[in-house]
Amino acid sequence: MRKKLTWLVPLVCISAVVFVFITSAGYDEKIAQEKPIVPHQYSIRLLLDGITNEHLLEQFPYGRYLDSANIQDIQSIKNDLAVLNEKFPGDSMRNMQLISIALTDSLYAQYEKKHYFQIFDADFLTQLFQWAEKFNAYAEIEQSNTLLYGSIYNYWGSKISNHLGELSKNNSSLKYEYKFKYLKSKCDEKRFSVATKVGQVEKVAYNLLSSQWSHLLNASWNQATYMQLVVFFVFGILTIYGYLLIIKKIIKRNENQ
């Protein structure tokens, strides 16, 4: 009875740890759907009053533009660019840059205020990626605005993949969550490669599986603390001593026979 209990206690403890780990991982597989495009009336013209051509990039009210513009609708964005080109002709590149700043750095600043980039909000990130990736297609179709569309696409792809990398650094179990893996796969597919933190145990497992013995030995030796080396040596000596005792006993028994 006592022997049974001795085995039961560690088994229950390990099961409890595994249970906590399994239940704390996110298994929700419901992916956020694309946001619908809802048309609404507004005009960028109202925001351009009093702004001079020379100081357009500095004076433009990016925050007010984002509050009123329909950034989900590409036609609406194109209309805004057309108005800018009409009002400030001669520098279409600069006008494109203005829309690019609004839909990248300014939009990011708004999300930052709402703390979206301080936590793992999978639905928000998924919908943001869905919106951003459309710009890649627009860039391929509409060559004249390829710099504008490409800049938006690459900016958000970079931001999201960097955010995922940072999150996995702070919470290594996050990379096993379904929604995280979904977003990481999307980023990787589009070549915004997410560098997730590879833990020491994972590195050891990888090197064992791929038979990287010299690297494994070198890294283990170099990274071990003095205490670990002492423990390793003591353990090694005890093991050898144990084997010696066994061999000695076998020899003695054979001699007695």
Next chain:
Amino acid sequence: MKISKLLLAAISQIMFVSAMAQYDASLVEYKSSSIAGETYSVIKMSRKGERVKVKYFAANAPDGSLVYERYQKWASNKNVIAVSSGTYMTDCNARKALPVGFCVDNGTIVNRQEKNGLDGLAVVYATGGIVASNIKDGNLSVKIDGQNATLDIRNAFDRERFLKWAQGESATVFQTHLFVYKNQLKLGTNSSPNLASRRFLAVCKDEDGYVVHYIINLPKEATIYQGSDKAFKILKDAEYVQDVVFMINLDTGCQNVFSLFDSKGNKVANKNFAGDTDITNASNLIVYYYE
């Protein structure tokens, strides 16, 4: 008669040896030494006459060839001086790993992500040169449509212009840690505390203004700050370099590939010129060769 025969034999022997030589030994020096009881190794390569060149293999080929296969195929008719793993990789498995941070390989986009915290952007030219700029300075100079343009690639629009330039010019670009820029150590003591062996690539100018490249290998484990500080001191105090243009990181993590070849093409056996990872596990490679 005998003397002339001997002379002829000596000349033909010299000619044979020089024909066998992989590179001009006067342009490449290497040594293993120690500073404060710590062993390090240095490869010094002069770009005088632009015979020593750099080639970067950023990723597996679109046809599926792995980086080391690309390298071996390319190197079959090249005089290789040294080969090392390049920038950090996204995964320990070389078959699926990509270089960390923004990367373009011969005009093909490998990684679109501009990685936070990696301030160095290296551009490897088809002519065999390499330059690095500090992303934080925001003054990357390129020629777009025949016009000089200064780009700040932290800005999304400028980054897009740079990407289009790299594609158009079939350039090779990669992002990495920038440790020294214009003779200034860029890292703070509060950088990553992780211990690892370290390797650096430094591009310097000698007293005559010629560009000299150094690969400094520090086998002893150190933090990234300790390592870069040591390498900078080696350049200044042991190599007497006046002008360090930049010094960037070479990966010694999951991929720690490093080999040096002597002027006859034999692999240098000294362990201070060797990594501990097989080249088949390289995710990206920087190669120095003589042409």
